[in-house]
């Protein structure tokens with residue numbers, strides 16, 4: 001076992017909750033087992049990465065197979081790489097027809113940065129519109145899109161020309177105008193909890209972007225890959241983006257991200273001179289893509305109820321059990337869709353004590369970046385009914401102990 005002080009001295013950390021420290025030994029399905037043999041239920045899925053469960057055998061098999069052929073060879077574009085083509089063709093079958101070209105990267109923030117660069121090369125405008133209290137990553141470009149000054153002040157100067165509007169506030173849509181290059185939006189913003197779109201808001205946002213020629217960039221980095229009950233959450237709100245950004249669950253546990261856009265926008269990036277409109281050495285790594293393709297097919301099977309486990313409950317039905325049964329004096333409400341849910345604590349309840357008690361009761365969870373009173377309920381989509389009941393039981397006992 002590794003001592004915490006030694007780990008911290010050697011590996012840079014940002015964890016502010018000292019008592020919550022585990023050293024995982026193995027992880028399988030919804031379970032993470034530490035070096036003492038204690039078992040935890042993962043209610044975070046590695047922050048929406050391990051959607052089809054830890055150590056999913058189909059993903060492991062795909063990784064092994066690709067490892068036998070080749071690992072990294074060349075930055076893509078120069079060589080024709082089959083894993084890149086296979087993934088592109090499969091995901092395109094599942095997406096709206098206007099999203100034709102995929103640019104592979106490694107992480108979510110890279111996907112967002114690449115999408116913004118493509119938008120800039122396409123319409124040559126400067127203004128970027130983002131939403132208050134939304135998070136798209138930790139690179140300097142993405143930090144420029146954090147609305148709260150306390151997250152920005154130590155990194156100035158940041159990107160100019162970023163303006164903020166409030167999600168679900170229709171009056172704010174007028175701030176999107178002829179100078180706006182792009183709007184970056186999460187389908188279901190997750191910074192403060194789980195914020196559902198209301199009154200056709202996303203359709204109205206789409207319409208406003210069309211009116212002024214702004215590019216609509218959709219961040220489905222958390223909501224993607226079955227989390228909300230459809231492959232992507234936007235399918236439930238009757239609109240389509242110009243560019244879709246994905247990552248996290250995309251790699252099935254390996255690093256992988258992408259932005260997928262309309263041909264004319266992606267061409268602006270591909271035809272840019274000098275050459276590097278956007279680039280990344282490891283983007284589209286063949287092993288990550290093999291894992292990603294296996295993961296994508298597993299998610300589709302789950303959504304089509306082909307996994308034949310545990311009464312074949314849909315993702316919505318699984319989420320509904322949490323939304324119905326998680327009632328406690330410390331809980332104000334639970335909101336969400338599918339297995340993308342947040343518990344909102346009552347005022348005065350100490351969220352740190354809640355998190356620590358959850359860990360003590362074998363539940364891995366966390367809070368939302370801009371609202372620590374919102375606790376995540378996002379287990380792997382493969383969770384069974386009896387595992388859901390077990391997790392609810394543990395959560396309620398953890399809350400009782402606070």
Ligand SMILES: Cc1ncc(COP(=O)(O)O)c(C=O)c1O
Nearest residue numbers: 107108109135136137221222247
């Ligand atoms: C909604 C959203 N967008 C973008 C990102 C950034 O992704 P990454 O950490 O892979 O850069 C995150 C990360 O948590 C996220 O939650």
